[in-house]
Amino acid sequence: MPTRASSSGILSEEKASEREELVELLKKAYWMEIETVMSYIANSINPDGVRAQEIIESLQEDIEEELGHAKQFAARIKELYGVVPGSLEFAAVQSYLQPPEHQTDIVHVIKGVIEAETGAIEHYNRIIEFTDGRDFVTQDMVIAILHDEEGHRRLFEGYLREYEVEGLA
Numbered sequence: 001m002p003t004r005a006s007s008s009g010i011l012s013e014e015k016a017s018e019r020e021e022l023v024e025l026l027k028k029a030y031w032m033e034i035e036t037v038m039s040y041i042a043n044s045i046n047p048d049g050v051r052a053q054e055i056i057e058s059l060q061e062d063i064e065e066e067l068g069h070a071k072q073f074a075a076r077i078k079e080l081y082g083v084v085p086g087s088l089e090f091a092a093v094q095s096y097l098q099p100p101e102h103q104t105d106i107v108h109v110i111k112g113v114i115e116a117e118t119g120a121i122e123h124y125n126r127i128i129e130f131t132d133g134r135d136f137v138t139q140d141m142v143i144a145i146l147h148d149e150e151g152h153r154r155l156f157e158g159y160l161r162e163y164e165v166e167g168l169a
């Protein structure tokens, strides 16, 4: 027989420390999304050249999706009795998505996007594992977000393949 506490799951008093741990994982995810929005805005505007157009349009679409992810993570932090952090807590890590030396260097952008998406995929898999059997609502949300990131990465892997075939990457 499940106790009353276990039946109320991750929101119960007994689960406070697990919940705090989860909120920290979600805060990291939130910052990853916010930084990705910043990086994708810059990299959807900076590139020059005919071949940049596909990348630009792709990133413009992704910006909206990543912003949506950030909002979902923020909302879940609150639902778990956490507080969405203020901007002073932000620390940038995406060294690989800084503007390239030459704005026609599309391969640099493509590789940077793949690295960002890979980082998200790794972190979200970790959250999915942490929430397994503990918090199915967060797990369900993060599985859907993970699906988006896998799609983003696959798309950019395809772009990279084109440059690799031509010996440009």
Ligand SMILES: [Fe+2]
Residues within 6 Å of the ligand: 033, 065, 066, 069, 120, 145, 149
């Ligand atoms: Fe995202």
Ligand SMILES: [Fe+2]
Residues within 6 Å of the ligand: 062, 066, 117, 120, 148, 149, 152
């Ligand atoms: Fe993404």
